[in-house]
Amino acid sequence: MRGSRSGPPPSVVGALTLALGLSGSAYAQLLRSAPTESPAPTPAVEVTPDSPRTSLAEYLQLCRAGRYAQAARFLDLSPQQEANGAVYARKLKAVLDRHLWLDLSKVSSQPGGNRDDGLPPDVDELGTIPSPSGKLEPVRLVRREDGANVTWVFSRPTVARIDGWYAALEDRFLLDVIPEPLQRPGPREILWWQWIAILALSPLLWLGGRGLGWLTRKLLLRIARRTRTEWDDEVVLRLRGPLVLPWALLLAWIGIRLLGLYEPAEAFLVQVLRAGAIVAVFWILLRVIQVGGEVAARTEWARTNPSAPSLLSVGVRTGEVLLFVVGALASLSTLGIPVGSIVAGLGIGGIAVALASQKTMENFFGSISIGIDQPLRVGDFVRIGEVVGTVEQLGLRSTRVRTLDRTLVTLPNGKLADTQIETFAARDRIRLACTLALQYGTTAAQLRRIVEGITRLLQDHPRTWKEVIAVNFTAFADSSLNVEVMVWFETRDFAEFRDLRQEVLFGFMEVVEREGSGFAFPTRTVHVVGPSAPDGLPAPAARG
Numbered sequence: 001m002r003g004s005r006s007g008p009p010p011s012v013v014g015a016l017t018l019a020l021g022l023s024g025s026a027y028a029q030l031l032r033s034a035p036t037e038s039p040a041p042t043p044a045v046e047v048t049p050d051s052p053r054t055s056l057a058e059y060l061q062l063c064r065a066g067r068y069a070q071a072a073r074f075l076d077l078s079p080q081q082e083a084n085g086a087v088y089a090r091k092l093k094a095v096l097d098r099h100l101w102l103d104l105s106k107v108s109s110q111p112g113g114n115r116d117d118g119l120p121p122d123v124d125e126l127g128t129i130p131s132p133s134g135k136l137e138p139v140r141l142v143r144r145e146d147g148a149n150v151t152w153v154f155s156r157p158t159v160a161r162i163d164g165w166y167a168a169l170e171d172r173f174l175l176d177v178i179p180e181p182l183q184r185p186g187p188r189e190i191l192w193w194q195w196i197a198i199l200a201l202s203p204l205l206w207l208g209g210r211g212l213g214w215l216t217r218k219l220l221l222r223i224a225r226r227t228r229t230e231w232d233d234e235v236v237l238r239l240r241g242p243l244v245l246p247w248a249l250l251l252a253w254i255g256i257r258l259l260g261l262y263e264p265a266e267a268f269l270v271q272v273l274r275a276g277a278i279v280a281v282f283w284i285l286l287r288v289i290q291v292g293g294e295v296a297a298r299t300e301w302a303r304t305n306p307s308a309p310s311l312l313s314v315g316v317r318t319g320e321v322l323l324f325v326v327g328a329l330a331s332l333s334t335l336g337i338p339v340g341s342i343v344a345g346l347g348i349g350g351i352a353v354a355l356a357s358q359k360t361m362e363n364f365f366g367s368i369s370i371g372i373d374q375p376l377r378v379g380d381f382v383r384i385g386e387v388v389g390t391v392e393q394l395g396l397r398s399t400r401v402r403t404l405d406r407t408l409v410t411l412p413n414g415k416l417a418d419t420q421i422e423t424f425a426a427r428d429r430i431r432l433a434c435t436l437a438l439q440y441g442t443t444a445a446q447l448r449r450i451v452e453g454i455t456r457l458l459q460d461h462p463r464t465w466k467e468v469i470a471v472n473f474t475a476f477a478d479s480s481l482n483v484e485v486m487v488w489f490e491t492r493d494f495a496e497f498r499d500l501r502q503e504v505l506f507g508f509m510e511v512v513e514r515e516g517s518g519f520a521f522p523t524r525t526v527h528v529v530g531p532s533a534p535d536g537l538p539a540p541a542a543r544g
Contacts, residue, residue, distance in 0.1 A: 050111045050150035050151070050152075051108060051109045051110055051111055051113070051152070052107050052108045052109075052113050052114075052124045052141045052152045053104055053107040053108060053109045054109075054152070055074055055141065055151055055152035055153065056074075056102065056104065056107055056126070056141070056152070057104055058074070059071050059074040059089075060093070060102070062089075063089060063090070063093040064184060065184075066181065066184055068085075068086035068087075068089040068090045068093075069085065069086040069089075071086075071089040071093075072085030072086050072088065072089045073085075073151070073153075074089075074151065074152075074153050074154060075088055075089060075092070075153055075154050075159050076142065076144070076153045076154060076155055076156040076158075076159055077156075077159060078156065078159075081159065088159060088162050091162050091163070091165075091166040092154065092159075092162050092166075094166060094169065094175055095129060095162065095165040095166055095169065096129075096139070098169055098171075099129045099130065099165075100126065100127045100128075100129055100139060101264070102126060102127075107124075107126065108124055111150070112143070113141070113143065113152070119140075122142060122143035123140055123141070123142050123143075123155070124140065124141045124142075124152070125138050125139065125140045125141075126139045126140065126141065127139055129161075129165055130168075131161070131164060131165070131168075132164055132165075132167065132168045137161055137165075138158070139154070139158050140154070140155045140157070140158055141153065141154060141155065142154075142155045174193075178193050182196070190261065190265040190268075190269075191265075194259050194261060194265070197259060198256075198259075201252075201255055205248045205251045205252050205255065206244070206248050208247065208248065208251045209244040209245065209246075209247040209248025209249075209251060210244050210248075212247035212251075213239075213240070213243035213244040213246075213247050216243050216247070217236060217237075217239055217240065217243055220236045220239070221233065221236045221237070224236050230295075231291055231292070231295040234291045234294070234295070235287060235288055235291045238287040238290065238291060239284060239287060241283065242280060242283040242284045242287060245276060245279065245280040245283065246277065246280045249273050249276045249277055249280065252269075252273060253270075253273055256269050256270075271334060271335055271336065272335070274334045275331040275332075275334040275335050276331075278327060278330045278331050278334060279327060279331055281327075282323050282324075282326070282327030282330075283327075285323055286320060286323050286324075289316060289319045289320060289323065290316065290320075292316075293315070293316035362412075362414030363397045363398065363412050363413045363414040365414070365417075366412070366413030366414040366415070366416060366417035367394070367395070367397070367413040369413075369417045370394065370399070370413060370416065370417060375421045375423065376391050376394075376399075376421055376423050377391065377394070377425070378391050378392065378393065378394055379391060379425070380423050380424070380425040380426075381423070381424045381425055381494075382401065382421060382422060382423045382424065382425075383421075383422040383424075384401065384411060384416065384419055384420075384421050384422075385419060385420075387401055387403065387409050387411070388403060388404060389401040389402045389403035389404060389409065390402045392408070395413075397412065397413060398410045398411060398412050398413055398416075399411050399413060399416055424494075425492075427492065428490075428492065429465050429488040429489060429490050429491065429492075430488065430489050430491060430492070430494065430497040431486065431487070431488050431489075432485070432486070432487050432488070432489065432497075432501055432504070433484075433485070433486045434484075434485050434505075435474075435482050435483070435484050435485070436454075436482070436483040436484075436485060436508060436512070436519070437477065437479075437480035437481070437482055437519060437520045437521075438450070438480055438481040438482075438483060438512065438517055438518070438519060438520060439480065439481075439517065439518050439519065439520040440479070440480070440481060440520065441517070441518075442481055442517040442518075446515045446516060446517050447473060447481060447483075447517075449515050450483065450511055450512055450515050450517060451471050451472070451473060451483060453511040453514070453515065454471045454483070454485060454507075454508055454511050455469060455471045457504065457507045457508075457511060458471070458485075458487050458504065461500075461504065463489050463490055463491060463500055464487050464488065464489060464490070465487070465488040465489070465490050468486070468487070468488065469486075469487050470484070470485070470486040470487070471483065471484075471485050472484050478522070478524075479520050479521070479522050479523045479524070480519075480520035481520070485508070487504075489501075
């Protein structure tokens with residue numbers, strides 16, 4: 001029996017709201033502390049051999065491989081500093097990683113550097129780094145010529161500041177004691193020692209989350225037992241797991257601050273924590289739906305209505321599926337995985353129709369399968385069975401393809417998910433395969449020179465893929481000597497491929513004509529023999 005008291009009792013809903021609000025404020029701080037989106041991967045950039053971008057890229061690559069002695073040649077060292085060049089290269093890399101994460105696409109690719117930055121010629125500034133006193137000091141590259149070799153190196157004033165910058169790093173002690181191989185970047189720009197630390201701390205974070213989750217559940221249960229309702233008590237009792245995850249994530253957020261992560265690494269881990277926070281919220285909502293179904297099944301309406309158990313079962317299952325799908329999509333979207341086509345296909349009306357129609361259900365799940373696997377996208381040129389064309393729309397029920405004849409073909413997603421799909425948009429090169437039919441008057445020497453000339457033509461072409469170029473004499477056909485040619489062009493644009501194909505075909509003709517041969521056309525020679533004389537010679541014509 002619950003004791004009576006004056007005034008309305010506190011509601012557990014308010015307690016849960018308060019707890020989630022406190023956690024939400026902490027999560028809000030977590031989300032504000034990181035960029036809303038992870039940094040885009042550095043695009044492929046054009047590099048000039050004697051540009052600041054080239055030198056900086058090579059310096060960073062050598063440092064990532066731990067070859068600091070070689071990386072030291074990109075530092076303008078004084079004679080006294082040359083003996084410790086590798087040490088300076090390593091320290092500068094640590095300082096840059098902590099204060100100035102460099103985007104190579106924004107570094108000048110011109111041989112003379114950036115001429116519009118207001119600095120003297122042959123001087124480029126990468127950014128600024130705070131000194132131990134708080135003053136911003138520049139990081140600059142200068143152009144150095146050694147005979148015919150031109151190299152951009154970190155300027156001597158920049159090198160002179162390295163010791164002061166490095167001494168001001170908070171994690172300098174770790175950088176000095178951790179073995180150098182463990183300081184190299186691993187997946188997601190997380191250093192190997194940081195990966196080891198994350199794996200080692202994960203069980204401790206989970207244990208800490210369990211302890212804090214247990215205390216939170218005890219507090220909420222004490223509040224819930226002071227209310228007149230019982231469903232809130234059951235909800236709190238079911239929150240053992242869902243309350244562990246938020247606290248573990250908060251402890252992890254505190255922990256990653258102590259690891260001194262690089263900017264892209266921290267952004268990635270914060271994305272993972274944000275996805276985990278979304279999972280925790282939907283996990284709590286899932287428990288609420290389950291308890292709500294059990295409480296509703298014990299009501300007078302459920303006991304007197306024969307169809308109530310079935311309706312409640314379908315309702316709870318539908319709610320669980322909806323929560324799972326929405327939570328999964330939200331988590332995947334937070335991790336940067338594109339889910340736009342799936343989200344576009346979801347809706348209350350679509351789910352209701354799917355439950356009522358088997359074919360519509362098949363098409364709906366087909367659209368989900370297509371959205372997750374993404375065998376095709378809007379704008380892709382594809383072949384689906386006998387249909388060849390451009391994808392114009394990916395809908396909830398069907399996919400529409402515009403054919404080469406400008407007709408519109410509608411394909412149900414249910415069948416499309418089980419059909420072989422060939423997409424031309426994903427290819428990285430286009431193949432040219434043809435057979436040259438040469439006339440039978442061509443000699444063996446001419447044929448050898450033709451094969452060698454065509455091979456040399458394709459090898460010298462700037463747009464061919466040099467790994468595989470096949471030019472071979474393949475057959476004595478009925479009316480021709482066949483030479484098979486197979487080559488790939490490094491282009492994705494079919495219109496450009498047509499121009500390249502025409503160019504090399506003209507080249508094939510020039511090679512054949514230059515060697516004095518020609519192309520054959522289907523011919524047949526008929527040898528007619530008349531009646532033979534007794535001596536084997538043709539019989540003389542009859543005289544009238």
